[in-house]
Amino acid sequence: MSKTLAIMAAEIRTTLRRKSFVIFAFVVPIVLGLVAAGVGWANRNALSNAMAEAQAAALAGPSSRPTGLVDPGHLIRTMPPGLAGARLVQYEDEAAASKALAAGEITGYYVISADYVQSGQVTYVTDDYDLASDRLDRSLLEHLLLVNLLGGDAGLAAVVQQPLQLQITSLAPPVEASWITEMLPFFMVLILYLALVLPGSILINALVDEKKNRVIEVLMTSVSPTQMVTGKVMALGLLGLAMTALWLGVLWAVARFGGQALGIPAGFALPTALLGWALIFFLGGYAIYGAQFAGIGALAPDINQTKSVTWIVMLPIIVAYMFMAVSSGNPTGPLAIFLSLFPLTSSVVMIGRMAAVEVPLWQAALAAVLQFVTAYFIIRLTARLFRAQYLLTGQPLTARSFYRALLARG
Amino acid sequence: MYAVEVSRLKKAFGATQAVADVSFAVEKGEIFGLLGPNGAGKTTTIRLMLDIFKPDAGDVSILGGPMTEAKKNRIGYMPEERGLYQEMPLEACLVYLATLKGLSKAEARRRLQPYLERFDLAQHRDKKVKELSKGMQQKAQIIATVLHGPELLIMDEPFSGLDPVNTQLAKDLLLELRRQGVTILMSTHIMHQVEEMCNRIVLINQGRNVLYGEVAQIQRQYSGHAVRVRLAGELPPLAGVQAVVPLNGVVQLMLDQRTTPQDILQQLVSRHCAVEQFEIALPSLDEIFIQAVSQQ
Known part of the structure; x- marks a missing residue:
């Protein structure tokens, strides 16, 4: 165990010396969190200014000048309460209204044509150039x-104006639609995808470097293949877990503290269960892909030969990512359900679905079990690649040779 | 009980028979030479001994039985292709490799200090390995092999890349370790080093034993019918000498089949010659190596 821990600690130290990993895994989410906090702070100030202005306007009350009305056809026989006087002043003819407008007593006046019932024509006269200004109160x-x-x-007029007074009762917790509710599945999928791919590619690099530096033969006479592969996979897994936790933490903080300033509805919070499932599916997915990446590193004579094989191994998860990111995945459709249960794609698709809709608990649990069972078998298969005949070989690596070695008997 | 015992080893890679039939035993506390031309199967034999490869046939006993994970801590292995972490600082690299052999970090650091000073690497401890010269990296590799205090050292070409001064440093270390009871198996091409250091050797060619035994015994086995003589004066005519070959101040007398070295010595004494040196002419291991390999 101490040798496994020694390998793990050394691998963590080596990886943390890689600037690219540190920047992407730790610096970027922290910077994004700070940017979100900055934008939130700026918007909060703008919001409070706007609110102050609105409050001042409310205190000032409605426009101090009323609107005039000329009704030569005598259509208006009833003046609803609250309109006469302060808001609407009726004039005998247009000349009187025009005089009042010129005197600044009114903001403008309406002229209801004498044949209004046939023509529906109403004219509004004002001295204001901006016809879209709030002086023109159509609803009045x-x-x-x-x-x-x-x-x-x-x-009756109120009913005709708003004939449908629909009362909606939802049993689900009320969540106002906003950018974060729409983007949450995409963010979760992206975080899981990157957390699986980034440590995996570093694992390949670490193994190929050891072969290139010719340390591998010294290692083989110092530790067992199991200790070697476990130490490395655990190290990169822990770093991937830390990276996932940090990214999710930043997302949680933005959702929790962003508030109205970032357009996040009141009461919105990332479900804790979703974060927990994300960590579970990261571990299962990492075990599946990390083990395969370790196998690629064991077989590859140099880093260039790993690229095409890595791409083929990653194909299921790339497809899953595209499915969820591009088409939003139709999270309740049969394809989404299948991909969220299929072990090679479930870590990304299940989390995407869980962020978008309510997923039955049995589906999430089944997907996790299938994933960990698959991981167990893949780890057993790839551990066999950590033998001298593969580690010391200079044979070119192809997808075919990789899968042939992986599935070889004995 | 032998430190290493190898019996009828065979290993093929595809159509290539890397090791066809190799047997030898290494006694505890001796320096044993594993010799052979390029491609003879030396490195494969070592890898079979260390259980890096599984043999197709034959047996290996190492430190009293089959290779196990626990025995890895008791063995120091310096492979033919040197391997250190190029991006790591020297001290961190050597301490890490020692922890993989079962030492604690503190113990590894404590043991490392005298070695760094002995090999003149103390001032380079914080440099990355890739910043060190080839010779320095070779010395670091030797330290990595011995730092954890192994009972058995297996070293493939231990002096390659070292200048004469550092070669002597490395030799002195190995001889010191032998005195402490460490068993050393070394594979090398440099025959005069084998003559100087090894108690016994095995010479393999094309995956098979060619010569095996004590160095002195093998040299006697390959010695021609000749003596080497240095006299204070002129060499008189001697009966039974077929030819006289001058060799850098010494003369080598080639004898006929009926004449023994004692006959020659008696003739010299009876003629009152001042004999400064008289020895049976033994071939060098270089000569034996070439002769044995070319005979096969």
């Missing part, structure tokens, strides 16, 4: 016309 006149067209019944 619409309500007045509707009341009078319906014989003065204000209650």
